[in-house]
Amino acid sequence: MRDIQQLKEIARQLRIDIVTMVYNAQSGHPGGSLSAIDILTVLYFGGFLRYDPTNPWWEDRDRFILSKGHASPALYSVLAKVGYIPHEELNTYRKTKGYASDGYSRLQGHPAWQGNRHGTPGAEASTGSLGQGLSIAIGQALSGKLANKNYRVYVMLGDGEVQEGMVWEAAMFAGHHKLDNLCAIVDNNNLQIDGDIRQIVNIHPLPDKYRAFGWHVIEIDGHDYNQIINAFEEATNTKGKPTMIIAHTVKGKGVSFMENNFKWHGVAPNKEQYEKAILELSAGGV
Amino acid sequence: MMAVDIKSLPKKALRDTYGEVLVELGKIDPDMVVLDADLSESTRTHKFHEAFPDRFFNVGIAEQNLIGIAAGLAYTGRTVYASSFAIFLSGRPWEIIRQQIAYNKLNVKLVASHGGVSVGQDGASHQMNEDISLMRALPNMNVIVPADSVEMEKVLKKIHWIKEPFYVRMSREKFPIILPADYEFELGKGYVLKEGNDVSVIACGVMVSMALQAAYELEEEGIDVEVINMSSIKPIDRELIVKTAQKTKAVVTSEEHSIIGGLGSAVAEVLSEECPTILVRHGVEDRFGISGPAWEVMEELGLSVEGLKKKIKQALDKKSKC
Ligand SMILES: Cc1ncc(C[n+]2csc(CCOP(=O)(O)OP(=O)(O)O)c2C)c(N)n1
Ligand SMILES: [Mg+2]
Numbered sequence: 001m002r003d004i005q006q007l008k009e010i011a012r013q014l015r016i017d018i019v020t021m022v023y024n025a026q027s028g029h030p031g032g033s034l035s036a037i038d039i040l041t042v043l044y045f046g047g048f049l050r051y052d053p054t055n056p057w058w059e060d061r062d063r064f065i066l067s068k069g070h071a072s073p074a075l076y077s078v079l080a081k082v083g084y085i086p087h088e089e090l091n092t093y094r095k096t097k098g099y100a101s102d103g104y105s106r107l108q109g110h111p112a113w114q115g116n117r118h119g120t121p122g123a124e125a126s127t128g129s130l131g132q133g134l135s136i137a138i139g140q141a142l143s144g145k146l147a148n149k150n151y152r153v154y155v156m157l158g159d160g161e162v163q164e165g166m167v168w169e170a171a172m173f174a175g176h177h178k179l180d181n182l183c184a185i186v187d188n189n190n191l192q193i194d195g196d197i198r199q200i201v202n203i204h205p206l207p208d209k210y211r212a213f214g215w216h217v218i219e220i221d222g223h224d225y226n227q228i229i230n231a232f233e234e235a236t237n238t239k240g241k242p243t244m245i246i247a248h249t250v251k252g253k254g255v256s257f258m259e260n261n262f263k264w265h266g267v268a269p270n271k272e273q274y275e276k277a278i279l280e281l282s283a284g285g286v
Numbered sequence: 287m288m289a290v291d292i293k294s295l296p297k298k299a300l301r302d303t304y305g306e307v308l309v310e311l312g313k314i315d316p317d318m319v320v321l322d323a324d325l326s327e328s329t330r331t332h333k334f335h336e337a338f339p340d341r342f343f344n345v346g347i348a349e350q351n352l353i354g355i356a357a358g359l360a361y362t363g364r365t366v367y368a369s370s371f372a373i374f375l376s377g378r379p380w381e382i383i384r385q386q387i388a389y390n391k392l393n394v395k396l397v398a399s400h401g402g403v404s405v406g407q408d409g410a411s412h413q414m415n416e417d418i419s420l421m422r423a424l425p426n427m428n429v430i431v432p433a434d435s436v437e438m439e440k441v442l443k444k445i446h447w448i449k450e451p452f453y454v455r456m457s458r459e460k461f462p463i464i465l466p467a468d469y470e471f472e473l474g475k476g477y478v479l480k481e482g483n484d485v486s487v488i489a490c491g492v493m494v495s496m497a498l499q500a501a502y503e504l505e506e507e508g509i510d511v512e513v514i515n516m517s518s519i520k521p522i523d524r525e526l527i528v529k530t531a532q533k534t535k536a537v538v539t540s541e542e543h544s545i546i547g548g549l550g551s552a553v554a555e556v557l558s559e560e561c562p563t564i565l566v567r568h569g570v571e572d573r574f575g576i577s578g579p580a581w582e583v584m585e586e587l588g589l590s591v592e593g594l595k596k597k598i599k600q601a602l603d604k605k606s607k608c
Contacts, residue, residue: 025407027406027579028407069411096577096579096582096583105576105577105578108409108410108411108576109408109409109412109577110408110409110411110412112409112410112411118410118576126411128409128412129373129374129377129411129412131347160346161347163324163346163347165351192347193324193325193328194325194327194332197346200324200344201344201346
């Protein structure tokens, strides 16, 4: 059995790392990192993603791609926690100097692939320009099938990101090719930069759309650990179709004044706000 | 104009001017429509949205659709503005821009914010250093890179009435205001900001103010620099380029853009055809940017007054050996 209390404790620590990184850099995207982190926690610490931080290029590893690359603090905090990178490296996020071979940072504003000169060990693709991750995940999933490997590919998209046409070109292809080694997650926090997605250009009903494209669709509360665990289990057991997990989440989750407020998409907290956030997250021990 | 210490000048972001002028134009031109792709606060088109909610459309995160819709609106005779970050406005939908807006010479103004590496922390994925090159290659496309907010306003008020495609490129940061209030922008014309006899710097965007500063500092070393603002990159002022080259016999181009395909290349084309001259291109070398605070990244990539002074001296050195 998975220890949910333990997972939640990990996520609490990761939330502190996320807010701290953005505060230290005075730049970055806290809202979408905080909405995504419970799902990433279950994926990396709940026994679903198979990986080896001592061997980032292990051929049989499962892949996770953060298509909504601006949530890089969420990914970087996880990669540090599992040991791909040292924890103190998180201080180099969005800074000029860091741990890359040429002295620059390996924690770029948006993730760079681990094969990139400024990439992060454990990062499976360069993202940041929205809409590209699902297609990349498909390529990696196809390659696994071609090589008779049983690794799985996971990819997380933002709900605003789903407005990109390329996402639907990819959805059509994955359904057509019955890529059951592919699992996508939409971080459905209802917000994009300019406001509420349902008011800007509505993407819903999402489940019906993906079903029509040949996907197995699961809808969950993206902060409910039992539901996240069950969804990943169901995805793993689903044959003959790619799986789409539509996770209903709260942007800024865990920091009261950031929750459900699109203004916290891409701004850093000041000192006072940072201290308040840390206080909440420290007290908020599950 | 004399060389000036730009550090003392007031600053303003071009995108702030863009938002204000859009509203002014909206009042006098009822046919005008503005589009954005989920970056309206950053590009400042939200100002137009607030003033004219019926004539503003946010297409969401869908830049190809943005351009397609802009084209459709323009086919029906409207003046259309479409904005996003330079990378997403010129990069993602490039082929649609080519097929619709350039090929049909449509009345669409593509106004990009966040050009170049001064985007800073967002990093290489968001730092567009190839847009001038991409846009300049398109037949029918006019390409303008204003030097400050005064010029931004003059550019918009002039090109609004020219029923042709334009790509106007802004950066994110505030630029020093270097042009006088009575400055007039003319399409296809460069502007001599400071006359000089030893070497010519032809610059665009924020590098124009840095060129002025470099000229000011080099004056003390006895180097007399001519500074030209070449905001109109296409069409370009061939006559002025030849004239300054014939006078100083050494040219440095300077831009917050790749040295491949942008202003440097445009000037090189003119010089090689008309009057081969020593040329040094100052800009982003053939590489990607990095994350970091805007001016730190600029400095790191050599896009600073010091970096430009080095290139100016290189040009003088080459000239002396020629
Ligand atoms: C192709 C592209 N267009 C625009 C942007 C600018 N941008 C960054 S984040 C964002 C909003 C993303 O919203 P969503 O996908 O819902 O992410 P989340 O709410 O999880 O942060 C936009 C428009 C981008 N990164 N890429
Ligand atoms: Mg969202």
